Amino acid sequence: MHHELDARRLLCPMPVIRTQQRIAALHRGDTLTVAATDPGALSDIPAWCRVHGHEVCEAWREAGEVYVRIRVAGD
């Protein structure tokens, strides 16, 4: 199942914290796209995913916003 998270207007590390909280409620194989306006989210969210073993499918900038699409790993 695909999910979306709006983390716009939040400054790091809040987009990471919201991502962490959201993923805690998702299932293995679910995907989540996070939208943020803090450019730091483009590196911080993938870094958080790497240390937790989640797959970053794609991360990109578009129209002044950043997006990260994540596939949730099992515990």
Place this chain on the structure above:
Amino acid sequence: MTAVTQPNPSAPSPATPNARVATGLGRAPRAVALISGGLDSMLAARTVQRQGVHVEGINFFTGFCVEGHTQGIRQREDLPPKRNNALWVAEQLGIRLHIVDVVEAYRDVVLNPRHGYGSHLNPCLDCKVFMVGRAHRWMLEHGFDFIVTGEVIGQRPKSQRKATMPLIADESGAGERLLRPLSAHNLEPTLPEREGWVVREALHGFTGRSRKPQIALAAEFGFSDFAQPAGGCCFLTDPNYSRKLRDLWGHRQNRRYELDDLILLKVGRHLRPRPHFKVIVAREAGESRFLEGYRSEFTHLRILSHSGPLALIEGEVDDDDLRLAAAVVARFGQGREADEAVLEVRRPGDEPRTLRVRPLRPEEIPLDWYL
């Protein structure tokens, strides 16, 4: 659309040359390490990790953290984003990092520090008790065995003294499950040492403010890149920030604050022309863009006749106040030497109005208006 990051799901493997199975638990012991993003907590975590301990990191977001926040405000888009050091450290260690939002709970630490403030509004000792206490709670909830911090006796005048070490352990509730691997030889053996979960002899006896032992240990561990924040990791140790926070509290009926208050104290020039209102003037384009996000909540001013910053007004203002605020804001625009500047002013929910003012000259702005 531009892809800028390739997925990299593989975390680096922890170096565990001394790995062994601990006694008594029937499994590898588990420690939660407070990770600030600095060198000491990185070394402390690695020290126990090398003994075969399963380590996960925890990092607390208080709202006053220097990490994050302002980098997202003033940063130019053509520069790579500044890294989050706590996450970077976790990657170097190959451990999970749990970032915990404690903004709400941390208020009481800032407002009512049992052990008082440091040089500014920094409640360092209470902060350490709070964070170790939170880590202890997390430890219990997640089935971990002990807590690791990067504290070094004598390194900080307020919170890292020999006398404060047992106090932090006691008041936090962590007690003997709090291990300081970098200063362990100067402290009584803790439960993880006595139970054989870690080998005391393989811990360290660092003291004082010298960084040489840490630098040497970093080299031994193969860490050549690490953060060494000169001004600490908390805005409450910053005299300018503390002054603005005192001003905020002094002009409200109470000392309450919201996260947005804390963020706005980090953005722009703050001037208080009258006791009942303050003007926040963006210092550059990134700050103007950031302040635009607050237009629906604040009366705000924008210069129309020239290039210039966006400004927010905090407080209730009448028309005379608005004209004064407009003259202040115009002083920071390109038309600062013009005879007249035209500004748009808008109160939340109202239609915009136009004001024509003479920009104040620098010498017409008293220094004590600047916060």
